[in-house]
Amino acid sequence: MLNKLEMFIALAKEQHFGRAADSLGITQPTLSAGIKQLEAELGVKLVQRGSRYGGLTPEGARALDWARQIVGDARRLRDEMRFSREGLTGHLRLAVIPTALTWASRLSARFSAAHPNVTFTILSRTSIQILNMLENLEADVGLSYLDNEPLGRVQVQELYREDYALVCAPDDPAAGRTDIGWTDIGTRTLCLLTPDMQNRRIINRAFMEAGQTPNVRMESNSTVVLVSHVEQGGWSTVLPGDMAASLSLGRDVAVVPIRSDRPGPSVGLVAPYQEPQTPVLQALLDEARALSD
Structure with a gap:
């Protein structure tokens, strides 16, 4: 059956x-x-x-x-029996919000070094798509926002709090600053992630709270496209600080931290709630906990 x-x-x-x-x-x-x-x-x-x-x-x-x-x-039964025969081995399907892909790489690299018999498939998806994939058994675990949308009955492990940075041209007047405020960004010609991305909704809320209506002239679901536009000149974008630092390496752009008076959104692993967890998935949650410390 x-x-x-x-x-x-x-x-x-x-x-x-x-x-x-x-x-x-x-x-x-x-x-x-x-x-x-x-x-x-x-x-x-x-x-x-x-x-x-x-x-x-x-x-x-x-x-x-x-x-x-x-x-x-x-599937969990098969994983348990395989673990009893072969130790920690198997395959993990990880669905990740685009702005957390650098953390997904960091986590999977650490995990693979400790457990070389476990392989990964990492897919970039929106936060809503991740929840649907978990429900439909298309993904084993997600890496997504933890406190902005209802997650349902899941187990979570926070990895980090998201902060933000302006990515602009190196000759931009803001490029030499130690930080910048949301009120200083709203009038710029911006390229941002598409509205279906939760990151974009978070950024929109930050602009609204600062009394700003962002001048968004281009949207994309790719962070690489956004930084490439900045590199072409005349554009700025806003990205999580970790992603901005990673994508700016080797590019002719500047990264300026954005000031905030509150902690950023929580990002971490989201796994279907089950007792017990499979050995592989429990090991990944443990690795995420160690990485967050």
């Missing part, structure tokens, strides 16, 4: 038989047959369908929660 539950989860996520089959590497007839067999075993109709996918039935919506729990538990 386990493989049929995985088919059901994929179909609920993709909401399309063809895309769900592709995501699993199977044919659409195989997927359709698997869903029908699952319905027969459970004795209820799970999916509304005519010529195409029509959504889950009420029974299907309830079954989806059970399917995610059962599949997740089965």
